[in-house]
Amino acid sequence: MEWWKTIAPLVGVVLGSLGTLLGQKLADTRTLRRDRILAQEEAKIRLRAERVSFQREAIIEIQHGLEAIMAANVPSRGRSLSTEFRAAATQSALHLNAHIARLEDRELATGVQEWLGAHANAEAARIALDDLQDRLSRQLRALYSDQPV
Template identity: 85%
Template sequence: MEWWKTIAPLVGVVLGSLGTLLGQKLADTRSLRRDRILAQEEAKLRLRAERIALQREAIMEIQHGLEAVMAANVPSRGRSLSNEFRAAATQSTLHLNAHIARLEDRDLAVSVQEWLGAAHASREAARTALDDLQDHLSRHLRSLYSDQPGE
């Protein structure tokens, strides 16, 4: 009996099985790598969208807070403010500082802090400076909206 005629088909089956297993392993590795890369890209996009949303929220809160600070600290002529109103404005300023700390644009944050710390000569000067600052905030907010990835 010729033993190689019996063994040859078995060796062929074993080699074919090993080839199939190796091919499947390579396909699985490629698939896992592709899935990992896609998951990382999705996570980056999600984090970027969340960061942009936080920046938008911070800027809008800062804009509202600046108006409240303006109203509390620079009253119109002939108008006095109660101590309760001033205390609420002080609390608003604390919240405003928390939102300023969340800004990624340090120049913008410094501009807001400078306006808050400035001693304005008059209501008109304060309003002019605030309007310029609000314009700067609005431009930054628009740029955040234009950079938003598709949702």
């Protein structure tokens, strides 16, 4: 009996099994790499969406806070403000600093901080506030349109 006739099929089975295992390993490696890249891309997209949402909320809160401060400090002619209203506006000013810290645009944050400083008169404060509100609105529109900020 020839021994190679007996061993040849066994060697073929072993080599075939090793080839199959190697092929599976390579396919699994490619799949894992692809899944990892997709997960990283999804994480980047999710983080960007969270950052944009965070910025939107901060800008909206800053706009509301600035208006409240302006309303508390400059009442309409012939109108007096209640102490409760002034207290609420002061509370709004305290929260405003937390929202300013959340802004990524440091120039815009500095502009808001400068506006919170003293103004010569109510008209100057209103003009400065209108300019600041325009800048905040442009920033907000850019965030909503998903343009790079």
